[in-house]
Amino acid sequence: CGDESRRAAEALVNSSHSIAFTGAGVSTESGIPDFRGPNGLWRRFDPRMASVEYFLDDPRGFWAFYSARFKFMLSAKPNAAHFALAELERMGLIKAVITQNVDGLHSAAGSVKVIEIHGSSRTVRCSRCGARASFEDALRLYEETSEPPRCSCGGIYRPDVVLFGEPVVRLGEALDEARRSDLVLVVGSSLTVHPAAEIPLLVKERGGSLLIINMEPTEYDDLADVVIHCPAGKALESVLRKSKEIIESR
Numbered sequence: 473c474g475d476e477s478r479r480a481a482e483a484l485v486n487s488s489h490s491i492a493f494t495g496a497g498v499s500t501e502s503g504i505p506d507f508r509g510p511n512g513l514w515r516r517f518d519p520r521m522a523s524v525e526y527f528l529d530d531p532r533g534f535w536a537f538y539s540a541r542f543k544f545m546l547s548a549k550p551n552a553a554h555f556a557l558a559e560l561e562r563m564g565l566i567k568a569v570i571t572q573n574v575d576g577l578h579s580a581a582g583s584v585k586v587i588e589i590h591g592s593s594r595t596v597r598c599s600r601c602g603a604r605a606s607f608e609d610a611l612r613l614y615e616e617t618s619e620p621p622r623c624s625c626g627g628i629y630r631p632d633v634v635l636f637g638e639p640v641v642r643l644g645e646a647l648d649e650a651r652r653s654d655l656v657l658v659v660g661s662s663l664t665v666h667p668a669a670e671i672p673l674l675v676k677e678r679g680g681s682l683l684i685i686n687m688e689p690t691e692y693d694d695l696a697d698v699v700i701h702c703p704a705g706k707a708l709e710s711v712l713r714k715s716k717e718i719i720e721s722r
């Protein structure tokens with residue numbers, strides 16, 4: 473991780489508008505499994521479990537799958553990677569975090585500008601009238617009745633996350649952020665899911681720098697200016713430390 477993180481720090485310090493783009497890999501050190509890594513969700517479950525048609529076909533089975541996963545997500549805590557990104561934002565080196573994650577850990581770590589393009593696990597919405605409620609309240613209802621929780625209008629609640637077959641949310645805002653960036657730091661994403669994965673590509677296509685921190689090779693490694701195949705927490709702490717050294721030596 474060493475010398476590559478120095479190159480990443482130099483690029484960050486010399487950039488004028490950098491953003492971070494994160495995926496499930498930034499939260500595995502908080503105990504939340506990713507999708508396609510060695511212990512990934514899709515190696516154990518059929519991705520169909522996370523689709524809208526499954527929710528409509530079998531709301532009971534859907535809520536059994538989601539309540540278990542999102543319940544433990546409620547108790548997850550930010551890890552070194554989230555804290556390092558929040559510090560880089562305070563230093564003015566990262567202007568925004570665009571994340572595919574729904575665990576809320578970037579905000580919990582202190583990041584201010586966070587664009588959640590796959591929604592949030594913290595709230596649910598009624599599939600009939602759209603009314604929102606907290607996931608904790610819906611979970612309590614579910615655990616009391618063992619039935620999919622319902623809104624007062626009678627509609628069934630669904631998580632406020634992007635399911636398979638649904639458009640990502642706040643995509644316009646994320647693309648605007650990418651358009652004004654001259655550097656994107658990808659952390660913990662296999663960059664396999666679209667349109668999300670087009671966001672870092674847009675920065676590169678417009679002449680910006682692409683930096684990737686990921687345990688395994690990603691789809692865009694050969695396009696990247698810097699690739700760090702190391703755990704996100706360690707790699708980001710090293711980039712943060714080296715950025716501070718460069719700034720202090722000026």
Ligand code: APR
Pocket residue numbers: 494495496497498500501506507508509512572573590659660661662663664665685686687688689702703704705
């Ligand atoms: N440090 C660095 N990288 C890590 C770590 C870690 N501690 N843990 C896992 N990774 C890497 C894995 O090697 C993997 O390549 O993070 C990457 C996570 O990729 P995915 O599991 O594909 O997760 P993500 O890219 O966020 O998936 C995108 O797919 O199913 C949908 O909506 C879901 O948001 C998700 C989207």
